[in-house]
Amino acid sequence: MHLVSGVTAQVVKGASLLTERPSRFQKEVNPMLKVTGKHRCVAGVVALVVVVLMLVVPPGFSTNAQVERRSDRKASGFVHEPQLYRTLFHTVFLLNEEAEEAERAGRTEAxxxxxxxFKQEAGLEAEQGVVLDRLAAECEQAVRAxxxxxxxxxAARRANYxxxxxxxxxxxxxxSAELFALQREREAVVLRYRDRLQEAFGPRAWEEFDRRVLARVRAGMRTSRALARGGEGQSGTGNPVPQTPTEAVATGVTLISYDPETGLVTGVATVExxxxxxxxxxxxxxxxxRDGDGNPLASQSAEDTDGDGTVSVIVQMVGQEGLTYGACGEYxxxxxxxDPFCGCCGCYLDPWNFQRAQLIGGGWENWYCLVASGYGPFRTRRSDELYLGRGNVITQARTRVIVRNPRLTRNPIRVSLDSTHLDVTVSVSGSGIRPGDFAVLGITILEGPSSGITFAHPPPPxxxxxxxxxxxxxxxxxxxIGSANTAGxxxxEVRIMDVRRPNGQGGSDSIFDQVTVNDDGVTITLTVTD
Incomplete structure (x- = not known):
């Protein structure tokens, strides 16, 4: 493991982006770069953005070796579910793994x-986060097997060269037909853990998780397969190259987060x-x-040195509220x-012909995908490097105001006889809130008997x-809740409707655009009996 100090200080001096902090904090985050095998971390991630690079199936080719169920095929278009959940589980595992190493190094806030x-972007409750962490770790171990x-x-195949x-x-x-079969086995493992996560969350929490997290991932993914053409191709030696129809897929992931409690920005990029x-x-x-103008602040690269097909880089630095930051992943x-006997000077063999990808999507909270295509048969190249494309995601460093932890004083209550209080916790992270600032909370009945509920506070209407x-x-x-008229x-749902600041003249001004809130709020079920 290598430690490179001074990355944060250099970024601060060059871009003048960082606020002054106590020396203890500077000591915790200053040694920002660490290398663990092929995973590199430049010691923080705000909108979770997944970028998937894949190959387009040539016309006339298809495969029956699929592990997706019919229910996995959404009306909005086919999404490769195994890669979706592999991305989810591996990203969570990777962040937790790097967090453990940061703790051992004494970088507590990092x-x-x-x-x-991931959890603050997904809006997960504490219990859901624990379940996700556990299943992500178990899935990672099962995939590694x-x-x-x-x-x-x-290794046996490479020994031929x-x-x-x-x-x-x-x-x-x-x-290799064996590798193709193992890939299908690997995908089946990932889907089993997807099912376990869904079962652990339960129908209602899973629907919320799907809507807030997975739907955005699916919206940006265009997963398809490229098949090598059948028949024979030619290497530089002039010898025939037998080909069996099969597929090859490369996946890229980029995400960024701002943590208001520590002031850290984290960028993550992975290629698998x-x-x-x-x-x-x-x-x-x-x-x-990068800063809001696209100027680079800190950057690191890595290659898959242990040969497991996955390579990641984590870059983390101190940010400042109110500014915009971006993460750029290049794949x-x-x-x-x-082949030293190719032409006059030798060349590299390229059997899949990955081509440069095209970026789809836009906006800080949208999802991006990169689509590459390859048709085979073999081509030859002078250079050993193929550029697939990049993913760019941005976020603003904002104060975070979140409503969570709904709880009822009494549940259930009886029709027209009992009352109960619905309490929620409002959490504030960051330094942008001033004395006197307040939040406006609203409550809505999403489902229930049409006769509804009578609220004693706030009073009607x-x-x-x-x-x-x-x-x-x-x-x-x-x-x-003063009473309910009908059993059921x-x-x-409790939501933050606005965040406001007194203007000193008897009124107030909205600062809703200066904070980040969980717009979807929190929900709880009240049972009313006869």
Missing amino acids: AQALRRA VDARARAIL PDGKLGAGQPPLPP LDYTAQDWYVGRVTCSL RLRLGIY GQEIAIELPERNNTNARFT DYLL
Whole structure:
């Protein structure tokens, strides 16, 4: 492991973006770059953005070796569910793994930002976060067990090319049916953990998770497969290269987060190759953090040195509220087999012909995808590097005001006889709230009998209350349900309608655009009996 100090200080001096902090904090985040094998971390992630690079299926080719169920095919278009959930689980695992190493190094606040990165964007409750962390770790271990078997096959195949070179008159091996079958097994493992996560969350929480997180991922993903053409191709040796129809997929992931409690910005970029692609290519990735004008502040690159098909870079730096930051992930492949007898000077073999991708999407909260295509048969290249494309995501460093933890004083209550209080916690993270600032909370009946509920506080006709915000930490808000007219289950939602600042003239000004809130609010079910 290498530690490179001074990254944060250099960024601060060059861009003048960082506010002054106590020396203790500077000591915690100053050694920002660490290298653990092929995973590099430049010691914080705000909108979770997934970028998927994939291949387009050539006309006339298809495969029956699919592990998706019919229910996995959404009306909005086919999404490769195994890669969707592999991305989810691996990103969560990676952030937690880096957080543990940050804690061991004494960088407590960096570790806190890493652990919160995904969960605060997803709006997860504490219990849901624990479940997600556990299943992500278990899925990672199960995937690695399949990876170990694939690695043995890959090592045996690469042994045919000493020093990564073809011998005189030696044809390259055709695509491996064993690797293709193992990839399907790996995908089935990921889907099993998807099902376990769904079962643990339950129908209502899963619907919310799907709507707030997975739907955005699906909206930006265009997962399809590229098949090598059947028949024979030619290597530089002039020998025939037998080809079996199969597929190869490369996946890129980029995300960014701002953690208002620690003031840290985190960028993450990952490239992952499936087993068939690993047979020929090695993944490379670069992640850079940038200011609102696109100027680079910190950047690191890494290559897949341990040969498991996955390479990640985490870049983390101190940010300042009110400014905009971006993360840029660049994705490359290095060709792994060289033919010294190709032409006059030798060349690298490129069996899948990955082409430069095209960026789709826009806006800080949208999802991006990159689509590459490859048709085969073999091509030859002078350079060993293929540029697939990049993902750019941005976010604003804002104060975070979140309503959470709904709880009822009594549940159930009886028709027209009992009352109950609905309490929620309002959490404030960051330094942008001033004395006197307040939030306007509204309550809505999403589901339930049409005769509804009578609120004693706030009194009719309004169903909104104002609560003064602390500059940091938590405060509580209370709605009082006076009675319910009809038995049944009522689904209640509490949302932050506005965040306001007194203007000193008897009124107030909205600062809603200066904070980040969980717009979807929180829900709770009240049961009313006869």
